[in-house]
């Protein structure tokens with residue numbers, strides 16, 4: 012039996028799947044991953060650009076990078092991989108998506124239990140008074156950066172920067188999802204950013220079967236992965252859906 016049928020059978024037998032996703036799932040949506048040739052971190056050093064201290068001291072500089080990132084996410088649509096996860100939830104197999112992504116594409120693909128480990132780009136937040144406002148297209152023209160109308164300070168997208176806390180609600184929800192899952196699918200993440208990268212290890216240590224989808228092996232592959240499906244998420248996930256007799260159009264965007 013091929014690996015794809017094995018994974019499909021596993022899903023049918025065990026149910027209760029969770030997905031742990033990273034930037035690789037959005038590559039086919041037109042958003043390059045952070046690390047690697049086209050990645051944002053090739054152009055911008057994350058130590059310099061993605062640390063909260065840099066944002067506080069030089070918001071204008073960081074907003075140049077953020078505008079680029081926000082524009083990419085505004086222009087993006089769910090990939091076949093996102094839709095496959097939507098279909099997997101609709102069929103009752105997928106119980107939660109724990110994502111490190113801030114692009115909102117899992118929501119657009121119809122998933123409903125999405126745990127945003129690194130926050131999101133739906134809102135802007137003032138670091139002084141914590142006021143939140145929706146992040147709209149207009150921020151792309153706010154120069155040198157959008158400011159809080161209460162304290163006139165720079166506003167920051169509600170995504171997690173290095174040096175910031177992971178939202179407690181996300182940690183708790185991820186913990187609960189991991190406790191209950193029978194299968195974890197690790198999709199398109201390099202597994203180098205902690206504490207997020209602990210999630211697959213926690214699931215594995217609780218006895219979950221580990222399926223990994225990536226174009227390259229990662230630190231998870233030799234440590235916990237049982238089924239490594241090499242390839243682009245937008246090719247691999249639709250094949251699994253097909254093996255299960257489901258269709259991408261089953262997703263409810």
Ligand code: OAD
Nearest residue numbers: 033034035038044045046111199200201204225226243244
């Ligand atoms: P990375 O850019 O570190 O890794 C992307 C992963 O996706 C790599 O393992 C690639 O091999 C894989 N990949 C690329 N194209 C793919 C495709 N078409 N199909 C499947 N896999 C593919 O992105 P993340 O692991 O998400 O955090 O990065 C983790 C965190 O680092 C991000 O959330 C962000 C970043 O700094 C913060 O900003 C806090």
